Amino acid sequence: MKVVHVIRSMDPAAGGPPVVAARLGAAQALMGHEVVIVAYDEPGATDRMTKSYAGAPGFDRVRMVSIPRGGRAERLLARGARRVLKHEVPGAGAVHLHGVWDPILLAAASAARQGGVPYALTPHGMLDPWSLGQTLSKQIKKRAALALAYRAMLNRAGFIHALNADEARLLEPLRLRAPRQVFPNGIFIEEFASLPAPGSFRQARPELGNDPFVLFLSRLHFKKGLDYLVEAFALLRTRHPRVRLVIAGPDDGYRATLESLIARQNAADRVHLVGPLYGPEKLSALVDASVFCLPSRQEGFSMAITEAMACRLPVVVSDQCHFPEVAEVGAGRVVRCDPKGVAAALEEVFSDETARRRMGEAGRRLVEERFTWARIAAGMVEAYQRAGSSSASG
Numbered sequence: 001m002k003v004v005h006v007i008r009s010m011d012p013a014a015g016g017p018p019v020v021a022a023r024l025g026a027a028q029a030l031m032g033h034e035v036v037i038v039a040y041d042e043p044g045a046t047d048r049m050t051k052s053y054a055g056a057p058g059f060d061r062v063r064m065v066s067i068p069r070g071g072r073a074e075r076l077l078a079r080g081a082r083r084v085l086k087h088e089v090p091g092a093g094a095v096h097l098h099g100v101w102d103p104i105l106l107a108a109a110s111a112a113r114q115g116g117v118p119y120a121l122t123p124h125g126m127l128d129p130w131s132l133g134q135t136l137s138k139q140i141k142k143r144a145a146l147a148l149a150y151r152a153m154l155n156r157a158g159f160i161h162a163l164n165a166d167e168a169r170l171l172e173p174l175r176l177r178a179p180r181q182v183f184p185n186g187i188f189i190e191e192f193a194s195l196p197a198p199g200s201f202r203q204a205r206p207e208l209g210n211d212p213f214v215l216f217l218s219r220l221h222f223k224k225g226l227d228y229l230v231e232a233f234a235l236l237r238t239r240h241p242r243v244r245l246v247i248a249g250p251d252d253g254y255r256a257t258l259e260s261l262i263a264r265q266n267a268a269d270r271v272h273l274v275g276p277l278y279g280p281e282k283l284s285a286l287v288d289a290s291v292f293c294l295p296s297r298q299e300g301f302s303m304a305i306t307e308a309m310a311c312r313l314p315v316v317v318s319d320q321c322h323f324p325e326v327a328e329v330g331a332g333r334v335v336r337c338d339p340k341g342v343a344a345a346l347e348e349v350f351s352d353e354t355a356r357r358r359m360g361e362a363g364r365r366l367v368e369e370r371f372t373w374a375r376i377a378a379g380m381v382e383a384y385q386r387a388g389s390s391s392a393s394g
Contacts, residue, residue, distance in 0.1 A: 001093035001381065002034040006085070006108040008099060010037065010064070011045035012052040013250040013276060015219050016303050017098045017124045019052060020185055024096075026058035027188070027377035034063075036088055038081070040104070041066040051278035057188050067104075078103040085111040094158075094384035095119040100126040100150060101142065109153045118158035118387040120380075121178075125163070125300025128170055130223070130320075146174075154178060158387025161380075163301035166322040181383045185301045186373040192283075192310040201284040207272065213244040214346060215289035215313075217277065217304045218296075221252040225295035225318060225337055227261055232295070232342035234265040240350055243270070248285060250276040286311040290356065291349045295335070295342050296321050306371050309363030314356050316345045325370070331363030 005025050010018045021037055029035040042049070053059050065088060067081050074080050081104040089095055089111040097105045100123050112119040125131060132142055154160065157178040162168035168180045202208050214233065218224050226247070233245045247258070255273070262271045277285055286292070292308035292315045299321040308315050315332035317323055327334040333345035349356055
């Protein structure tokens with residue numbers, strides 16, 4: 001089967017969607033399928049993309065098709081994308097769209113319909129009520145976009161891919177006609193079979209010394225709950241004065257605010273903003289950390305949580321990360337979006353080394369048993385085939 005994944009950007013600085021497209025596509029290529037990823041060219045992201053994707057098993061079998069970015073007309077009308085998709089989509093067994101609010105996805109859905117090819121769509125949390133209603137202006141724009149074009153795109157999908165049961169449930173108020181299928185994100189166990197030696201991250205950043213540290217690994221954005229984390233960290237320091245906080249991730253317009261929050265807590269000497277981490281450098285941070293924390297206001301399915309657990313790192317995450325399995329298997333703590341709750345959970349994890357090791361092992365078992373790309377890719381291909389059969393019979 002030929003599978004064509006379509007996404008606006010494959011730059012990993014954009015967050016989880018490009019990482020998912022790359023690894024899902026790689027897993028499908030390992031199954032023997034012909035996999036193509038169509039995205040706009042990102043000339044400044046070559047190094048990031050190499051570090052993020054080169055180690056993924058099977059990614060060397062994926063054919064990348066880059067579309068020149070063009071100007072405003074291309075962003076609005078996706079004419080260049082339409083020409084490429086007109087060539088790539090016919091004859092495919094499935095098209096898989098990643099995201100919602102991009103004209104390139106409208107173009108891909110149109111090409112799929114014209115070619116009689118079923119398409120799946122992964123919103124990646126973009127249809128979550130929080131995402132739809134951040135501000136009144138954004139809410140109005142997105143509701144208008146739904147009415148004018150994107151609702152039809154969603155309704156005509158062979159299926160909408162939800163990342164967890166919560167996301168599937170939260171789609172219900174939109175009353176979309178397309179069926180929903182739930183598949184999580186995953187990992188390649190092979191990428192976590194030989195981890196960096198403990199101490200590698202500290203050696204590269206001697207300012208950390210031998211102090212234990214909490215690791216945040218995601219975009220610097222308001223929705224990620226960094227305000228909660230900084231306040232929780234200040235509370236944690238009253239009990240653990242040696243603890244440090246390492247914040248790793250690309251800036252998404254929030255760094256200046258974050259620095260102000262850190263200064264307000266007089267914590268600049270204990271909080272380290274290290275920028276984005278990819279590939280082995282990211283793994284070395286996960287190996288050396290004492291606990292991973294992501295107190296997000298909204299997540300579809302955080303790759304970083306899964307990667308932390310694969311590194312046997314206990315996790316403290318918000319309930320809005322929609323990852324109840326963390327609490328179910330004892331891989332960490334799931335808390336409300338509240339600084340005191342986050343601080344209490346971090347205190348609990350820090351205070352018991354035996355419990356930390358037990359949580360780490362539980363998390364590793366969880367991802368090995370339930371969150372591997374091989375398993376997810378096989379289920380996704382079956383879903384494509386069902387969508388194709390349904391479309392043919394309809």
